[in-house]
Amino acid sequence: MQTVDLDLKVKFLHGFSHKVRIQILDSIQEGEKTVSEIMSDVQGSQSNISQHLACLRGCGLIAGRQEGKFMYYRLRNDQIRELLDMFDDVLTDVESDVITCESDVAE
Template identity: 35%
Template sequence: MTINKDVCLATENGSDLDNAVALFHSLSDGTRLAIVRRLAGGEARVADLVGELGLAQSTVSAHVACLRDCGLVTGRPAGRQVFYSLSHPELLDLLASAETLLAATGSAVALCPNYGADAGSGVTA
């Protein structure tokens, strides 16, 4: 997706925007984001992720498969095991930028009525 910094407009090509939406959607689930953050520290097997995240093997496998299908994670077979790692180091830059933005906004996104911590709970500010 091409962004013009002067006027902050996306390109006319809708597929660029669709691709960006798909990328951010793939990272919008807390479990997938936790897996990506863990893999930022090095490769891991599903069994490692299950132990570290405290989730069911089927849950972790499904989320790893989603990330793999999106091209964000790759698997390296080693015998009967598969070691997963991030496919693109640029993903680390994206995560770092997100952390910078969260710090700059004082994590105000947590107050968002649609996506914040209390979203859907009926709590209003």
């Protein structure tokens, strides 16, 4: 089994730790979209969406490509798509426990 640096793992998981970032990931799960299309799906401002897109890129979850004046974002690879599907499957199984989870537990 491969050992992954714990701090690196925490940084990676940070990409999944905000509602808007999850909405963005869901928005682009089936294909690439422009910032405007993502803004429409998520109902957020350009500056807010751009900040979250930067975080997702920094966490290695998404990739972007420039075409003319438009930037297109997509999931980085099929493993990220599979991971998002796996999150949904696991959540379905543990949903009742998650609902009662105390999210404000001290570090």
